[in-house]
Amino acid sequence: MQFKEIIGQEKVKQQLVQTVKENRISHAQLFLSPVGSGALPLAVAYAQYINCLDRKENDSCGVCSSCRKYERLIHPDLHFSYPFFASSSIKTAVDVLDDWRNMLLQDLYFDMDIWRSKLEAANKQANIPIGECHDIIKKLSYKAFEAQTKVLIMWLPEYLDKSGNALLKLIEEPPANTLFILVAQSQDQILTTILSRTQIVKIPKLTGEEITNYLLENTGVNQNQAIDYSFLADGNLIEAKALAADIQGDSSGVFTSWLRMGFGNKVPDLIDFTDEAAKWGRENQKNFLKYGINYLRECCLIISGAEALVKLPPLTMETAKKLSEHVLTLPMAEAIITELEKAHYHIERNANPKILFLDVSLQLVKIIRFKTLPQGTQYIYN
The missing domain is CATH 3.40.50.300 (P-loop containing nucleotide triphosphate hydrolases)
Known part of the structure; x- marks a missing residue:
């Protein structure tokens, strides 16, 4: 070597x-x-x-x-x-x-x-x-x-x-x-x-750019996928390679579309999404939920005025800023993260993915559309 x-x-x-x-x-x-x-x-x-x-x-x-x-x-x-x-x-x-x-x-x-x-x-x-x-x-x-x-x-x-x-x-x-x-x-x-x-x-973590370049040169992913997997791996090349081998599609685009469905109360679309997510396989489902958790944590930084600390790539960053400015508040983002973490926990323990993703989708509608947060969380208007 x-x-x-x-x-x-x-x-x-x-x-x-x-x-x-x-x-x-x-x-x-x-x-x-x-x-x-x-x-x-x-x-x-x-x-x-x-x-x-x-x-x-x-x-x-x-x-x-x-x-x-x-x-x-x-x-x-x-x-x-x-x-x-x-x-x-x-x-x-x-x-x-x-x-x-x-x-x-x-x-x-x-x-x-x-x-x-x-x-x-x-x-x-x-x-x-x-x-x-x-x-x-x-x-x-x-x-x-x-x-x-x-x-x-x-x-x-x-x-x-x-x-x-x-x-x-x-x-x-x-x-x-x-x-x-x-x-x-x-x-x-x-x-x-x-x-x-x-x-x-x-020895520090690898940078997002280093992992992105590695994925582009050594795997069959496209640029958007490489950037998403690099963000999700957070400096861990082992995890980035596993993601490139398991996940298909645009994680950022799929996740933000899911949030928009919840904001628009588009229940038929959410049901279609649930049917599709149930076919991904458990590792892909876990990785998707993990991506969503990391993405929303970056949104929390934007909402809190710490935009300089955000590690999202430029195109994803633009979408995250719009969501953070016009849709999400800090309590809402934290409430959704809690739901995603619970879903990740249950997926690891072989929960029925169709039922689980439908439940999380309905929770998105309650939190984003109707501003109904879990008990004990105080909603703060912008």
């Missing part, structure tokens, strides 16, 4: 390259990022750059013997640790290393749900157990086989329980030329004893 293959994160790439050029590589680093931002690909590309035999100005060469082994994730001095489901036959991460490598070679952007689907989880809880900690200590006690620096990349150290304290001395005083890279999503869930011994590298 080379830096050039990673989507966005130019500032972080430059920062990592600079640490190598200036020979100030911290021996224990924590790559902290939201899900789907590319922290794991960055960790692999960083390790490859450190051990490249013919480094270029801003990237590894990609053709030396070290880079070729890194590309296939088979370099003898590159080690991985990650949560897994322990059993009588699976005691350390090495026991599922082939599954791990195959998944990474297919796509370096994944989350715990995707990794879980590759394993036989049954009803077990994933973790990084004490046996894995002892195996890490054993592996890193050996001299490097051929690289200048041994690298251990631990994905999701949040899954270390108290047994992770067995790694403290190794992390604090590692053997010479050893690099730990912990790739995490939640700083609060990491053992404080480990956290205090690492240098944190914060």
Whole structure:
């Protein structure tokens, strides 16, 4: 994995390259990022750059013997640790290393749900157990086989329980030329004893433009769909790709049309919409409702005078401003969000989609057309 293959994160790439050029590589680093931002690909590309035999100005060469082994994730001095489901036959991460490598070679952007689907989880809880900690200590006690620096990349150290304290001395005083890279999503869930011994590298969410461009170049969606999915994913490339694979149509246009039907009290049209929505499939229905929740939250920002914080694309922004100025008020938007959140909850639990969408549609009419808000909500006129 080379830096050039990673989507966005130019500032972080430059920062990592600079640490190598200036020979100030911290021996224990924590790559902290939201899900789907590319922290794991960055960790692999960083390790490859450190051990490249013919480094270029801003990237590894990609053709030396070290880079070729890194590309296939088979370099003898590159080690991985990650949560897994322990059993009588699976005691350390090495026991599922082939599954791990195959998944990474297919796509370096994944989350715990995707990794879980590759394993036989049954009803077990994933973790990084004490046996894995002892195996890490054993592996890193050996001299490097051929690289200048041994690298251990631990994905999701949040899954270390108290047994992770067995790694403290190794992390604090590692053997010479050893690099730990912990790739995490939640700083609060990491053992404080480990956290205090690492240098944190914060990796931001991907921008909407970066995700939009990726979808346009790598999927079959059109520009409007790419912009909508990028907005809905909110910097998470994994979710954006899932949306592009599952959702069909213009989310923004369909949702605003639904609101207009409610405002116009067009019950026959709402019934037709309900029939159509019932055919989408549960994942598409959940994504549609989630889009509506995010869209209305942006409308709340407009209504509140915080338009500068709104992340909607230009065309969608224009429609949202009209709705916010002429139709919606803050209590109305909040009431609709509540209804959509309840609908999303029930869809996840296999509610009948036809009945559910008809009920939500009628609630839209009450809230938007007749200004009837849930009990306890005070309506404020513009």
